[in-house]
Amino acid sequence: MKRRHLLVLAPATLAAVAADMSSAAPEPSPTIRRAIPRSGESLPVIGMGSWLTFDVGTDLAQQAQRRRVLQRFFAAGGGMIDSSPMYGRSQWLLGELLPSVPHEGKLVAATKVWTPFDRLGEGQLEQALALWHLARFDVLLVHNLLNWRGHLKLLRRWKEQGRVRYIGVSTSHGRRHDDVMQLIRSEPLDLIQITYNLADTSAEPVMNLAAERGLAVVINRPFDGGDLFQAVRGRPLPGWASEIACANWAQVFLKWVVSHPAVTCAIPATRQPGHMDENMGAGHGPLPDAALRQKMQSMLGRL
Incomplete structure (x- = not known):
């Protein structure tokens, strides 16, 4: 669902916006950051994913659009x-x-490393460094736990060699939570990446265990693949949205995710610069407390 279908500005609203532009904009509130437990290094709570959105070839117009997305991301204080x-x-x-x-x-x-074969893992990571034009990565994960036994050995070696700072595993769509919990208990991980959003809260036990064991938690699919926008299509923001400085539904969904105490960072993906502005706005201002989080979750259940 395209976010542009969620809001239609009335002429009076447009006039008010134009009038506001004549006055100085207020100073933005500080970017909300969370610490990576293993090191104490802090991250902005809103990062960026690239699944589908950055799978672009030689089309110069599409490349230019993605460049603007990156520009807005970093200008707003983005990190991961x-x-x-x-x-x-x-x-x-x-x-x-x-x-x-x-x-x-x-x-x-x-x-991430993503291959069933031990012998191909290192070449895949070397290629990734070359593609990114980097000397080392900050985070390397075993994608969707594929051959995690073989690849975690590789990631540990790369960490010992200083070629990556943090290692871990990823999963998505609510899959293999029991396996992730077992790995948290048995393997020296720094970070997990997992799906969590207002429509799928099944990862909460995994996230809580990760926090107890001192792991960072990165959230993928915070919009449930865009389906959350479909659920609220045509609906105005609730009155409490202003209490947590939410100007759009994207910020409502993201602030609910990152207000969970176990969450270090969420990584929504977009190809639209304007949507990036909306996403990054969730990294500023107050977050919902436990009571409001429950109210927000109950609201979606009634839609």
């Missing part, structure tokens, strides 16, 4: 960008665009 060899040309495009976008000291580069 996540990709994978599974994501088509996304790693290549990120490597092509990042040098032309100011981001000195901001990028937290995260990607």
Whole structure:
């Protein structure tokens, strides 16, 4: 569902916006950051995914659009960008665009190993470094637990060699939670990536265990693949949205996710610069408390 279908501005609203533009904009509130437990390093709570959205070839117009997405991301204080060899040309495009976008000291580069074969894992990571034009990664994950036994050995070796700072595993769509919990208990991980959103809260026991064991938690699919926008199509924002400085539904969905105490960072994906602005707005202002989080979840259940 396209977010542009969710809001139609009336002429009076447009006039008010134009009038407001004549006055100085208020100073933005500080970016909300969360610590990676293993190191204490903090991350902005809103990062960026690249599944589908950055799988772009040589079309110059599409490349320029993705460059604007990256520009808005870093200008708003973004940090973590996540990709994978599974994501088509996304790693290549990120490597092509990042040098032309100011981001000195901001990028937290995260990607994955994704192959059933031990012998291909290292070559895949070497290729990823070359595609991103990096000397090392910040985060490396075993994508969807594929051959995790073999690849975690590889990631540990790369960490010992200083070629990556944090290692872990990923899963999505509510899959294999029992396996992830077992790995949290048995393997020296720094981070997990997992699906969590207002329509799918099944990962909460995994997230809580990860927090107890000192792991960072990165959230994929915070919009449930866009289905959350379909659920609220045509509905105005609830009155309580202003209490947590939410100007649109994307910020409602993201603030609910990152207000969970176990969450370190959420990584929504978009191809639209305007949508990136909406996403990054969720990294500022107050977050819902436990009572409001429950109210927000109950609201969606009634839709």
